[in-house]
Amino acid sequence: MGMEWVHDYLKLLGISEKQASTPYLKHLLSAHRHVFPFENIGKLVFHDQASVTEDVEHFLWRYRRYHTGGTCIILNLQFSRLLKALGFQVFFLKxxxxxxxxxxxxxxxGEPLYVDVGTPIPLLTPLPLNKHRQTHVPLFAGEKVILMAGDQEGEYTYIRTIADRIVDRKWAFSIDRRYYLSDFRDTIRQSYQPDAQYMQQLRCEKWDVRKRRMLSLKNKELTMRTHNGGKIKRSMKSxxxxxxxxxxxxxxPKLPAKKALDKLEENGHLLWNKDRHISSF
Incomplete structure (x- = not known):
């Protein structure tokens, strides 16, 4: 196959090939968040576990054909392949x-940087992992990510806060533990079980670089957050x-969302009020 895909990937991101550097990494990360959505619509429709780890050519083809991105493993795996092809040293964290x-x-x-293009959170820059202090990264509208160094060298805890209140569970990880794709097989398999989070809801998150806002769709609720802290919520009626x-x-527009909605409804999730058009006499 050669490396033509690197050219195709960069073309979709609207970025030219350059020498590996931290500013270039930041540019690639922001562009990736703008182009490839964090979404589970492809997961619901294609229901194909093999697609999670498919080759880059297939991933790019799916995007062109269906506007799909994926959830954490698809997006970070493909981004890691691009980064390696561009000369970056990349490892998986769990x-x-x-x-x-x-x-x-x-x-x-050689400083370690935490990078994540597969999250609903607007993490738009590589985060330095400092041994002796916390890395505080203000995101949007009072939202922050904190990477806290642990007692043991190489150990960190990822903490997300909104208005200084911790949201989500804390994620512990070690940068000295080396993971391989095979270490994520169980996670992939479990993510396709009927009771898995992304098999029971509709999610789509995207960074809109032009308007500098984060778009977030969770089931019937759209949230738009801007860089200066503004927040608009809107509920879908149909x-x-x-x-x-x-x-x-x-x-x-190419996302196969109709099929995803059918699938959710079939399984008793995300139901719409069928009789809303019936007028009362």
Whole structure:
């Protein structure tokens, strides 16, 4: 196959090939969040565990054909392949025991950087892992990520806060533990079980670089958060409303969202009020 895919990947990101550097990594990360959505629509529709680890050519083909991105493992795995092809040193991390994130060594200094393009959270920059202090990264609207160094060298805890209140569970991880793709097989398999989180809801998250805002769709609720702390919420009243938002607000008109909604409804999730058009006499 050769390495033509590197050219295709960069073309989709709208970025030219450059020498590996930390500013270039930041640029790649932000572009990736803008182009490839964090979404589970492809997961619901294709229901194909092999697609999680498929080759880069297939991943790019699916995006062009269906506007799909994926959830954490697909997105971080493919991004890691691009980074390696561009000369970065990349390793897998397993925060919380079931998430995939990336450890990238800064080309200039070898400093470890935490990178994640597979999260619903607007993490748009590589985070330095400092041994002796916390890395605080303000995100949006009072939201922050804290990477706290542990007592043992190489151990960290990933903490997300909103208005200084901890949300989600804390994710512990070690940068000295080396993981391989095979270490994520169980996580992939479990993520396709009927009771798994992303088999019971509809999610789509995307960074809109032009308007500098984070778009988040969770089931029937759209949240738009801007860089300066603004937040707009909107509830979808119908399937049509939801499909229109994906096509026109997210600019992802090819996403097979109708099929995903059918699948969720079939399994008793995300039901719409069928009799809303019946007028009372």
């Amino acid at each position: 925060p919380g025991g079931d998430h995939m994130a990336l450890l990238v060594l800064a080309p200039e200094t 399937r049509e409303d939801l499909l229109e938002v994906l096509a026109e607000t997210f600019f992802l």
